[in-house]
Amino acid sequence: MNNVKIKVEDFNFHYGKTHVLKKVSMDIVANKVTGIIGPSGCGKSTFLRSINRMNDTILGAKAEGRIILDGRNIYDDDIDVVEVRRKAGMVFQKSNPFPKSIFDNIAYGLRINGVKDKYYIHERVEKSLRDAAIWDEVKGRLNKNAFELSGGQQQRLCIARALAVEPEIVLMDEPASALDPTATLKVEELIQELKKKYTIIIVTHNMQQAARISDFTAFFMMGELVEYDVTSIMFTKPVKKITEDYITGRFG
Amino acid sequence: MKKPHISDMLGFGFLRFSVGTVIVALIIILFDIISKGRGVICWKFLITMPKNGMTEGGILPAIIGTFLVTVITALLSIPLGMGCAIYLNEYARENMLNRLIRMSIRNLSGVPSIVYGLFGVILFVQVMNLGTCILSAGMTLGLMTLPWTITASEEALKNVPKSYREGALALGATKWQSIRTNVLPYAIPGMLTGTILGLSRAAGETAPILFTGAAFFIPFLPKSLFSQFMALPYHLYIMSTQHHAISKVRPIAYGTALVLIALVFAMNLGAVIARYRLRKIKME
Ligand SMILES: Nc1ncnc2c1ncn2[C@@H]1O[C@H](COP(=O)(O)OP(=O)(O)OP(=O)(O)O)[C@@H](O)[C@H]1O
C-alpha cells in the first residue's frame, strides 16, 4: 500500500495485568477511511486511543511496540505528546461537549493552541460547524450552552470541535451510535467529505455502515487483528472463516 | 390501599424524631442568645472600644481582630489547600505514599483544635519568632483549616467529569491547560463553598488563638499584623467565665455571642451565594 500515514508495528497494550492488544501490525493509508470492527471488548477503543496516546492518562497502562506517524514513532521518549494529539484529533465514544457555549466549545482548541485573532477564530468556528453539517442548526444560537443540543447534535458538535484545530487524522469511536438514521446519514456523508482532507479511522458496530463508508476494514477479536483488507474484499470474500461469520452476523 | 409496614413506620418515626430534636435544640439556643443579646446590640456596641474594665462599651477591637485573623487564615489556607488538592487529585500517582498522605490529611481534620494551638505556639511564636500576634494566630488557624479545605477541594475536583479533561487533552491541551481551563472553572464553586465553611468554623475557634496572639483586653486597635489582638470567641470566653463581674457583663457576653453567630451565618450564606452564582455563570 502506498501513502501510508500510520504504521503500527507489533503493538501490544496492557491495562495492568490485562493484555488488551496483542501484536497488532497494520498500515493505515492517508486520506482513506479505515473502519475498525469487532465484538464488544475486543480492544477497538483501546486501539484508537493508542494512536493519540490518550491511554497515557490511564493508571497502569503500558504500551509496547511502535506506532509510526509520518515516520516518527509516537511512543519514543522524546516525542511531544501534545503535538501527537494535535495531529490526531479524536471524537469519543460518548459525546463529551464542554459545559460552555457552542461557540466556545469549537473555539476551545484554537484558544489553548494560542490563537488570539478573533476574526480568524470566528472563521474557523463557522467553517468547522459547516464541515460537521451542523451549522444550519446552530448558527442562530452560538452563545447557547452546548448541553442544550440534542444527542445527535452534540456528537456533531464534538466532530466540529475536533476539526477546528485542523488535525491530519480524525479518530472516531462509534460517532453514530447515539444518532437516529437521518443524523447517521449526515455523519456518514460528512465522513466521505472529510477524507479529502483527513485520514479517518472509525470504530463501528454496524456492519452495513462499515461497508458503506470505509475504504479499508480491520476486524479485531480478543485484542488481535484477525483480518485487514480493502473493504470490498473483506465483505465479499474474506480469507478467514471467523471474519465471514462475524460479518454475516453468525456470532457476536 | 396497602397498610404501611410496621418497621417502615418505626424507621420513619425515628427519622422524624431526630430531625425534630435537632431543630428544636437549635431554635432554643438561637432564641436564648437572640433574646438576651438583642438588648445590647446597637451601632455603638459594634463600633466602640470596651470601657471600665470591659463592663461597658463595645466590642470593636474583637470584631476587627477576628476579621484580620480570618483574612490571614484565608490567605494561607485557600491557595495552599487548593494547590494540595490539585496536586493530589490531578498529578499524584495512586500509590502507597499518596494514600498515606491522604489518610494523614483526613486524620488531621480530626485533631482537637487545642493541639493546633500548641503547635502554633512552637512553630510560629517560638521557632519562627513571630511572637504572639495576628499573624501567628491566623496561620495557626490556617493550618487547622487546611485539611478541610483540601478535602473539600478534592471532592469538588472529583466531581468534574473525566471527559472534560480528556476532551481538552485530545485537542492538544497540555495537562495544566486542561486543568486550568476545563477543570478548575467547574470545580471552583465547590472548592469555595468548602473553604468558606472551614473559615467560618475557624472564625469561631478559641483554643488555637489562645496562646498564639489573642489578648484578654487591649484598649486600642491592632497597629500591625505583629500586634496582639482581641477576638470575638475569646472575648466571649472571657466575658462568660473569666471576668471579675460575670453577672454584670452577661448582656455583653450574649451580645458578643450574637455578633459571632451572625458573622458565621453571614459567611455561610456567602458560601451558598457564591456557589449559586458561580454555578450560573458556568452554565451560561
Ligand atoms: N481503563 C481501563 N482499565 C482497565 N481495563 C480496561 C480499561 N478500558 C478498557 N479496558 C478493558 O480492555 C478491553 C478492551 O476495551 P475497549 O474499550 O478497547 O473495547 P471495545 O472494543 O472498544 O469495546 P466496545 O465495542 O464495547 O466499545 C476490555 O476487556 C475492557 O474491559
Ligand SMILES: [Mg+2]
Ligand atoms: Mg469502545
